[in-house]
Amino acid sequence: MARKAADVYRAGLELDPDERAVVAHRLLASLHWEDKASQPEIDAAWRDEVGTRVDDILTGEVNRSTFEQTRAQARALVGGLRT
Template identity: 35%
Template sequence: MAPETLTLIRDALALDPDQRAVIANALLQSLHPSSEPDDVEEPWLTEAARRLDTARDGSSETIDADAHYARLRASLAE
């Protein structure tokens, strides 16, 4: 691995989680460019940002994953 790559990785890992997510997303998109036109992708990005904001500010209802899966397993067992 090139020294420049190690420096980039070290610097990226020092960023806060939101900044690392932005970088990770950009790198993944560079490997797998979207085949969707912008008029389809943009509304999804807007919705994802809205959902993230509501999760962060506490205005969305969250469900405990373990409890949810237990209810799901119970309903499937019926």
């Protein structure tokens, strides 16, 4: 490991687990940025996506489920994979 990388790694170990998770996620995600979009562009895209999903809920475009219904569906799907 290069000296700079080792220094960053050691500094990262001083972070609390939640902060380390954020840093690790961002570093991994940075490996997959094909268009190298800036963080403000990414944030704007997420705001648009969230807005679209909220609009879909408010207009009835999507059906909402309770947690219990969703859990039952997930268990049924997983159970189907096991057989």
